[in-house]
Amino acid sequence: MSDELADEVEAINSIYGPNTLIPYTDQASNPQSPIYILTFPKPEEDAATSTPFTASLRLHFPPSYPSDPLTILGVHSSGSHSKPGAAVRDLNLFSAAVGDVYEPGQVCLFDAIEKVKELLLQDTTAAAADVEEEDTPDEVPSSPTTTEEKEPPWTLSSPVVELKSTFIARCASVSSPAQAASYLQHLLSNDKKVRAATHNITAWRIHGPNGTSFQDCDDDGETAAGGRLLHLMQLMDLWDTMVVVTRWYGGQKLGPRRFAVINAAARDAFVNAGLVPGVGNEAVSSKKKSHGHHGK
Incomplete structure (x- = not known):
């Protein structure tokens, strides 16, 4: 198994x-070319419109991964409460996500999982809108959605693992400190994994009105x-931007090294968002967005 896969x-x-x-x-697989079972994360408990991804999938990683792509061998389990055809849907969604996000030399599972979450959210939001349109009388206008209720337009870094x-x-x-706070x-x-992390x-x-400016930060411990x-x-002369670096503590202290890792993850998010001048389009093209979704 490559260090990247580990x-x-x-x-x-x-x-x-x-x-x-x-x-x-359940098989004597070659440790240099392993097969893994991916059980897709369950939807958040408070996400009422989520459609559960019910299947678990068998994934084969060649010795050359991530230089060469992984192979999706099929459905390992369709889930005890899945509807007919749900496993095939889940397999097709994940296959499409891997094909969309994979780039030679770059690990892709995190991006593929986030892509599937995005696709599921789009499908369920559209379905909910259809139901609301059918059930709401024409004379009763629907309540407008405020900016604070919408998913923020996050651009994510790749995960960084250190000790x-x-x-x-x-x-x-x-555009304002109030918006950053919201x-x-x-x-x-809305993201219990982030909420349960050690630090955010x-x-x-x-930039504020009339030449004013605001800047602030929070260590969160x-x-x-x-x-x-x-x-x-x-x-980096970045303005009108906020960044959140989430850390899940792994049990080993990093000492001062943690500051470099935190800043490197932040810079990766800025690059993916196209905020770093002079970085080629290949970095911007790998932009990762969450449409909802680690010392001491």
Whole structure:
């Protein structure tokens, strides 16, 4: 197994739960070319419109992964409460997601999982809108959706694993401190994995009216990390932007190294969002967005 795959397995299980990606033990597989079972994360308990991804899938990773793509061998389990055809739907969704996000030399499972969540959200939102349109009389206007109720336009970094701690950064454009605060609150309220993380370090810089400006940060228990994150934004001359770096602590202290990892994850999110001048389109084309979705 390559180091990249080992780190990816660790990151996926840190983010989505310890049994999300496990070895397929019912066969004597080549450890250099393993087969894993991916049990897709269940929808958030408070996401009433979520459509559950019911199947678990068998994935084969060649020795050359991630230089060469993984292979989806098929459905491992269709789930005890799945509807007819749901397993095939889930298999097709994940296959399409892998095909969309995979780039040679880059691990892709995190991006593929997030892509499937995006596709499921689009499908269920459309279905809910159809039901609402059918059930709502023409004379009763529907309530408008406020900006705060909508999913913030997050752009995500790739997961970074360092001594079993996992880090993910997400950034978004913001126009006021109140909006930045509402985006953070939305994230913590709607993503229980992020809410349960050890730290959610935040920084933002915003141009205000009449030449005013606002900038602030929050360590969230990771002493001095917020200030260093804000300093990175100052060095990069980023404005009207916020960033949240989430850390799931892995049990081993990183010491001062953690600050470099936190800033590297943040910079990756900024690059994916197209905020770093001089970076080629190949980085921007791998942009990862969440449409809802790691020392001491």
